[in-house]
Amino acid sequence: MNQSSNFEHTLPSQYREVYHLDARKPKVGVIMNLIALGVLGVVLLIAYIPVARGGLSLMADVPTALITYLAFLASIILYTVLHELVHGAAYKRLTGEKLTFGMSWSCAFCGVPHIFVYRRAVLFAVAAPLTVFTVLLIPLTVALFFVHPLCYFASAALFGLHLGGCCGDIYVILLLLTKYRSRELLVKDTGPEQFFYLPSGNAPHHD
Numbered sequence: 700m701n702q703s704s705n706f707e708h709t710l711p712s713q714y715r716e717v718y719h720l721d722a723r724k725p726k727v728g729v730i731m732n733l734i735a736l737g738v739l740g741v742v743l744l745i746a747y748i749p750v751a752r753g754g755l756s757l758m759a760d761v762p763t764a765l766i767t768y769l770a771f772l773a774s775i776i777l778y779t780v781l782h783e784l785v786h787g788a789a790y791k792r793l794t795g796e797k798l799t800f801g802m803s804w805s806c807a808f809c810g811v812p813h814i815f816v817y818r819r820a821v822l823f824a825v826a827a828p829l830t831v832f833t834v835l836l837i838p839l840t841v842a843l844f845f846v847h848p849l850c851y852f853a854s855a856a857l858f859g860l861h862l863g864g865c866c867g868d869i870y871v872i873l874l875l876l877t878k879y880r881s882r883e884l885l886v887k888d889t890g891p892e893q894f895f896y897l898p899s900g901n902a903p904h905h906d
């Protein structure tokens with residue numbers, strides 16, 4: 700893979716900014732986290748259906764409940780770190796450039812702040828954790844159903860946190876698949892902020 704064809708070191712002169720997303724803005728951060736909570740709620744409701752249908756109980760003896768609870772808390776922390784590392788691994792593989800990791804009040808983040816990345820590479824890097832952890836967590840959750848309903852439900856909750864937590868990523872993916880499909884699109888991804896650029900004359904019309 701030719702990394703240098705995936706990005707530009709400086710913004711070409713004919714390009715201008717066409718879109719800017721900042722997860723640290725109060726409105727964006729609050730909406731993003733409310734959507735994440737809503738997604739978690741829907742996932743938990745759906746996950747509870749087989750428990751209710753099977754007449755099962757989420758009650759467990761104290762050791763099982765304690766271990767499940769501690770494992771759940773640890774997995775949330777581990778997941779948050781791994782999610783950003785997967786973004787980072789993809790950006791590193793695609794560009795070879797310096798990464799940035801961090802945390803703001805509204806989200807954890809990873810970016811490549813010093814370069815301008817072409818659409819295809821951004822799409823790949825932004826979608827990587829969503830794809831990887833969806834593929835891992837769904838079979839894990841199904842398998843845990845046969846271990847204990849509580850383990851299953853904790854895993855389903857982790858999947859709900861994953862899917863909800865990906866809502867910012869999903870929003871960027873949707874933008875790249877709909878309004879900003881030009882292969883000329885360049886993105887500066889600082890982590891919490893994404894700046895989209897297109898050559899002037901190529902910008903999508905404003906509504």
Ligand SMILES: [Zn+2]
Nearest residue numbers: 782786828868
């Ligand atoms: Zn992400």
